[in-house]
Amino acid sequence: xxxxxxxxxxxxxxxxxxxxxxxxxxxxxxxxxxxxxxxxxxxxxxxxxxxxxxxxxxxxxxxxxxxxxxxxxxxxxxxxxxxx
Amino acid sequence: xxxxxxxxxxxxxxxxxxxxxxxxxxxxxxxxxxxxxxxxxxxxxxxxxxxxxxxxxxxxxxxxxxxxxxxxxxxxxxxxxxxxxxxxxxxxxxxxxxxxxxxxxxxxxxxxxxxxxxxxxxxxxxxxxxxxxxxxxxxxxxxxxxxxxx
Numbered sequence: 001x002x003x004x005x006x007x008x009x010x011x012x013x014x015x016x017x018x019x020x021x022x023x024x025x026x027x028x029x030x031x032x033x034x035x036x037x038x039x040x041x042x043x044x045x046x047x048x049x050x051x052x053x054x055x056x057x058x059x060x061x062x063x064x065x066x067x068x069x070x071x072x073x074x075x076x077x078x079x080x081x082x083x084x
Numbered sequence: 085x086x087x088x089x090x091x092x093x094x095x096x097x098x099x100x101x102x103x104x105x106x107x108x109x110x111x112x113x114x115x116x117x118x119x120x121x122x123x124x125x126x127x128x129x130x131x132x133x134x135x136x137x138x139x140x141x142x143x144x145x146x147x148x149x150x151x152x153x154x155x156x157x158x159x160x161x162x163x164x165x166x167x168x169x170x171x172x173x174x175x176x177x178x179x180x181x182x183x184x185x186x187x188x189x190x191x192x193x194x195x196x197x198x199x200x201x202x203x204x205x206x207x208x209x210x211x212x213x214x215x216x217x218x219x220x221x222x223x224x225x226x227x228x229x230x231x232x233x234x
Contacts, residue, residue: 060087064200067163068089071195074116075093078193081115082097082105 004039004052011047087201096190103154106182118144126151130159149179157182163203176202 003010016026030050033039041048095102105111109120113132120132126148134142146161160177178199185192 060200063203064087064089067197067200068091071089071091071197075091075193075195077115077117078102078105079093079095081111082095082101 001033001052004050007052009042009044009049009051011044011049013047015050088196088198089200091195093193093195094187094189094191095193099154099184099186099191102184102191102193103157106157106184107151120144124148124151124157124159146180147177150181154184156184160199163197175204178203 003015012023012026012030015030016023019026030039030041034041034050039050039052041050043049105115107124109123109130112118112124113120113135117134117136118132119135120130122130124130128148130144130146130148132144134140134144144161146159149158149160150156158179158181160179162172162175162177176199178197181194181196181198183194183196185194
């Protein structure tokens with residue numbers, strides 16, 4: 001994930017290099033991330049290349065921010081309620 | 085990935101007062117803006133409808149989890165369960181926990197809501213992109229209100 005997060009596309013060989021992970025393990029992991037939508041794989045020549053596409057994570061953050069602001073308001077009302 | 089919300093708020097009121105405001109269903113309803121059908125009972129479903137202006141058509145339903153006097157009150161629910169045609173009971177719920185700690189000035193209330201990673205993406209998007217004009221308008225109002233009242 002750290003290598004992918006630079007935004008540049010990486011092949012499986014590039015992602016595996018210098019780690020103890022096998023191609024199989026990395027591929028399996030990438031497929032899971034692809035299903036969730038965080039990573040996008042494209043065929044380029046002999047190898048697939050993978051790119052980090054963080055929109056789904058940002059959507060979760062956006063949703064959490066919304067719920068968070070709802071709670072801010074509710075707790076402000078609780079504060080007024082118990083302190084008055 | 086952050087999948088939980090945590091809020092800490094200092095309240096100038098004794099722990100017992102805050103506990104009552106949380107666990108007495110009528111008091112809870114006053115500040116949360118929901119009209120509940122009956123008292124909170126651990127492991128039982130609590131039902132009602134929202135009384136927040138603009139959201140009065142929304143049902144409220146939660147399953148009470150823990151009620152450890154003056155320490156912990158928690159329930160699970162489905163955030164934004166706003167479509168009357170959908171049966172949300174089979175979907176993952178989030179856990180809301182209120183923890184109370186006595187302080188020199190009153191009470192420290194710690195709220196956490198967890199389990200968001202289990203909420204399906206389309207359900208999260210629904211909270212933002214509903215075609216119901218009322219939601220969008222209210223959300224704009226909420227955003228403005230929060231920005232001006234930090």
